[in-house]
Amino acid sequence: MTTVFGVPIQALFSQLLVGLINGSFYALLSLGLAIIFGLLNVINFCHGALYMLGALVAFLMLEHLGIGYWPALIISPVVVGLLGMAIERTMLKRLQGLDPLYGLLLTFGLALVIQGVALNFFGVSGEPYDIPAQLTGGKNLGFMFLPNYRAWVVLASVLLCALTWFVTERTRLGSYLRAATENPVLVQAFGINVPRLITITYGLGVALAAFAGVMAAPIYRVSPLMGADLIIVVFAVVVIGGMGSILGSIVTGFGLGVIEGLTKVFYPEASNTVVFVIMALVLLAKPAGLFGRTA
Amino acid sequence: MRIASRLLALALPCLLSFGALAQGKVVKIGVLNDQSGLYADLGGQGSVTAAKMAAEEFGNKVAGMPIEVVFADHQNKPDVGSGIATKWIDVDGVDVIVDVPNSGVALAIAKIAADKNKVFIDSGAATSDLTGKACTPNTVHWTYDTWALANGTGKEVVKAGGDTWFFLTADYAFGKALERDTTAVVVANGGKVLGTVLHPLNTTDFSSFLLQAQASKAKIIGLANAGGDTINSIKAASEFGIVQGGQKLAGLLVFITDVHALGLKAANGLQLTSAFYWDRDDKTRAWAKKFAARFGGKMPSMVQAGVYAGVLHYLKAVQALKSDDDGKAVVAKMKALPTDDPAFGKGTIRADGRKIHPMYLYEVKKPSESKGPWDYYKLIKEIPADQAFRPLDKGECPLVTAAKK
Numbered sequence: 001m002t003t004v005f006g007v008p009i010q011a012l013f014s015q016l017l018v019g020l021i022n023g024s025f026y027a028l029l030s031l032g033l034a035i036i037f038g039l040l041n042v043i044n045f046c047h048g049a050l051y052m053l054g055a056l057v058a059f060l061m062l063e064h065l066g067i068g069y070w071p072a073l074i075i076s077p078v079v080v081g082l083l084g085m086a087i088e089r090t091m092l093k094r095l096q097g098l099d100p101l102y103g104l105l106l107t108f109g110l111a112l113v114i115q116g117v118a119l120n121f122f123g124v125s126g127e128p129y130d131i132p133a134q135l136t137g138g139k140n141l142g143f144m145f146l147p148n149y150r151a152w153v154v155l156a157s158v159l160l161c162a163l164t165w166f167v168t169e170r171t172r173l174g175s176y177l178r179a180a181t182e183n184p185v186l187v188q189a190f191g192i193n194v195p196r197l198i199t200i201t202y203g204l205g206v207a208l209a210a211f212a213g214v215m216a217a218p219i220y221r222v223s224p225l226m227g228a229d230l231i232i233v234v235f236a237v238v239v240i241g242g243m244g245s246i247l248g249s250i251v252t253g254f255g256l257g258v259i260e261g262l263t264k265v266f267y268p269e270a271s272n273t274v275v276f277v278i279m280a281l282v283l284l285a286k287p288a289g290l291f292g293r294t295a
Numbered sequence: 296m297r298i299a300s301r302l303l304a305l306a307l308p309c310l311l312s313f314g315a316l317a318q319g320k321v322v323k324i325g326v327l328n329d330q331s332g333l334y335a336d337l338g339g340q341g342s343v344t345a346a347k348m349a350a351e352e353f354g355n356k357v358a359g360m361p362i363e364v365v366f367a368d369h370q371n372k373p374d375v376g377s378g379i380a381t382k383w384i385d386v387d388g389v390d391v392i393v394d395v396p397n398s399g400v401a402l403a404i405a406k407i408a409a410d411k412n413k414v415f416i417d418s419g420a421a422t423s424d425l426t427g428k429a430c431t432p433n434t435v436h437w438t439y440d441t442w443a444l445a446n447g448t449g450k451e452v453v454k455a456g457g458d459t460w461f462f463l464t465a466d467y468a469f470g471k472a473l474e475r476d477t478t479a480v481v482v483a484n485g486g487k488v489l490g491t492v493l494h495p496l497n498t499t500d501f502s503s504f505l506l507q508a509q510a511s512k513a514k515i516i517g518l519a520n521a522g523g524d525t526i527n528s529i530k531a532a533s534e535f536g537i538v539q540g541g542q543k544l545a546g547l548l549v550f551i552t553d554v555h556a557l558g559l560k561a562a563n564g565l566q567l568t569s570a571f572y573w574d575r576d577d578k579t580r581a582w583a584k585k586f587a588a589r590f591g592g593k594m595p596s597m598v599q600a601g602v603y604a605g606v607l608h609y610l611k612a613v614q615a616l617k618s619d620d621d622g623k624a625v626v627a628k629m630k631a632l633p634t635d636d637p638a639f640g641k642g643t644i645r646a647d648g649r650k651i652h653p654m655y656l657y658e659v660k661k662p663s664e665s666k667g668p669w670d671y672y673k674l675i676k677e678i679p680a681d682q683a684f685r686p687l688d689k690g691e692c693p694l695v696t697a698a699k700k
């Protein structure tokens with residue numbers, strides 16, 4: 001068997017694939033963060049809590065209303081997205097034009113509140129959520145056993161990332177968005193309702209997080225801490241990709257997932273820290289991030 | 296104004312500590328554990344409730360002194376835990392520190408309790424070093440340890456034909472101790488360890504590590520981790536078809552709260568070693584139901600049961616001595632008195648601080664066998680008290696070796 005640094009090449013392939021799966025979550029979450037930062041200039045620290053809320057809403061719908069995974073995949077992001085819009089309208093809006101630090105503090109506080117309430121009701125261990133019947137089992141790819149559900153996660157997140165990129169870069173709505181990022185006053189002068197645009201954007205970014213939450217629920221479990229465990233890494237992804245860069249967050253999301261996966265083979269002890277080492281290196285060489293524009 | 300407030304800030308701690316000294320005659324029990332992280336469900340507030348239940352059995356008063364229970368979150372960080380313990384003892388007048396899951400933190404607290412001559416009753420931590428190399432005259436290790444777990448699950452699995460092992464080990468004191476003790480049992484029973492991967496504490500995705508375990512072709516994948524880490528490993532293993540592929544999982548430390556979070560569908564068939572199960576006999580049932588009634592219907596884990604029993608026995612010793620001032624004397628009394636409580640039955644505490652009681656090997660029920668929530672285990676085997684723990688002379692505890700010379 002061919003080996004690379006003493007690791008069989010087949011094992012390496014499977015690790016690359018597993019890395020890609022984790023990368024899907026990084027990409028989906030950092031994408032939402034990038035969109036929100038791009039337009040609102042808000043560092044949305046409650047992104048992880050809203051991701052958890054997405055999973056929690058799916059779990060509660062299953063427990064109490066008997067609504068399964070597939071409808072939850074649509075309903076939960078809508079519910080959480082609406083909640084996000086309410087947060088934007090009632091709270092974040094008041095911080096517009098202030099230093100981004102204020103938004104960071106507000107959303108950090110919100111994250112603690114949401115997480116604390118969930119902890120109080122569900123405890124840290126969380127609740128199980130089954131994989132939908134259509135996606136149980138898996139395929140033997142020869143070099144590894146790929147669970148169907150994980151294949152679906154990669155597929156769905158690639159599609160969603162592509163869709164988001166398309167909407168922001170190739171449609172009229174996207175062009176408004178980008179224009180409003182550059183110069184909100186001028187865009188408003190052209191008769192576009194910028195405050196509403198901002199609310200919708202925040203809702204969409206948050207809905208992406210909730211979508212990722214529902215997708216994560218069957219893989220992990222629905223636990224109040226699932227967002228907190230992930231959010232720091234996701235922020236590192238956004239920083240490496242370049243704050244506010246959509247393409248950057250997608251590429252680095254998947255890329256870092258893969259790098260983390262490889263670390264788990266060669267030096268597993270460092271798998272929690274490798275992302276931050278890369279972040280430090282990138283910031284030293286390119287302070288605006290890999291895909292960021294230098295102001 | 297500013298000067299006045301500064302003066303006040305300076306004076307306040309002095310006043311407070313004076314207050315603590317003046318109190319003196321309060322028996323203060325500090326429950327120090329993980330209140331918010333991956334080990335919060337197996338100990339956490341449940342341990343606080345358990346300690347309070349023990350105090351209430353004494354009418355919240357022992358030898359004329361009122362009993363007070365306080366708690367804090369050590370966040371699984373030895374430095375945070377040490378800070379709290381030092382403040383508790385020096386400023387707040389805490390007499391006994393209980394629970395302390397996370398072996399890393401527990402080893403730090405054991406040292407502080409010994410230096411300051413207070414009592415440390417550990418229930419949540421696993422490392423057998425607490426009554427081995429790191430034993431002190433102030434420590435009692437109540438519920439279980441890595442040696443007992445390895446001796447229970449490890450031995451049984453090897454006997455049933457699982458003679459090649461691959462470990463997923465949590466990368467800190469606990470995981471390493473559990474792996475070390477299990478390896479010894481596996482090798483002693485004619486088995487072989489093919490490999491190990493050390494994963495960071497609190498990992499969400501185990502698929503990578505499980506693929507490495509799969510590639511090793513070992514018959515048994517030993518999970519030398521706990522709490523959320525164990526749950527995530529078992530979930531990922533069922534997803535990646537590890538068990539269908541012919542490999543078996545051995546959960547070396549599984550708590551009932553983990554099984555509850557996993558659901559029987561994912562956990563059934565798992566063998567585990569436990570010191571306590573609520574549905575074992577009439578006494579455990581009666582006590583556990585009292586606990587559940589106060590704790591949102593949740594049954595106690597073995598860690599919470601251990602906190603209850605440990606505090607109860609501590610109070611008995613204080614009552615016998617009529618004083619809680621000398622930590623060493625209290626622990627000596629605890630060792631001299633036989634233990635008796637509804638959760639663990641009759642038992643003793645050995646010279647090295649090890650509490651001795653039977654351990655039980657359980658298997659997780661199939662969903663069809665369970666009558667409802669918390670009806671999760673069936674008994675496979677009782678390991679009698681005299682075989683459940685590491686023999687006294689094998690632990691290298693300085694207290695024991697010094698006594699011999």
